[in-house]
Amino acid sequence: MQLVRVETCGCAEGYSRDATEIQNIQIADGNVCTKLQIPIYMIFPRLFTCPTLISKNFKIEFEVNLVVIFQDEYLVTENFQIILNRFT
Template sequence: GCAEGYARDATEIQNIQIADGDVCRGLPIPIHMVFPRLFTCPTLETTNFKVEFEVNIVVLLQDDHLITENFPLKLCRM
């Protein structure tokens, strides 16, 4: 961090819906996502600045109960 404090800004890069309806229990659902090259950069961290990414999984149940989980990502340019 720096003396001025922290600023955090989240931007949605991509949004996909993976399943809908009565999803079969115990069935693995693979998640594959290609990040658009023009809108993403590698993960970056310096003394006063960093760019980080995460995947947010949102599950909305039939009774409108919402479950969310965040997973950090490290993007590398190849």
């Protein structure tokens, strides 16, 4: 499982999008039992995350990518966009 920060800057000429992997956690390895529930906990690193920010010419967004690699090296990836909020 990967936490990715996506920064987008733009103007009339076009947009530039840069994705940076912030954290990578291995959840399971080997022959995982069928129908076994695996709890997933990811503590976001404070220095590399911030609340989601969307303005006219600049965006900071976050995604969680779930990556499954099978025994024959077949790779399946699913991306989930998340919104981070900071409450005081």
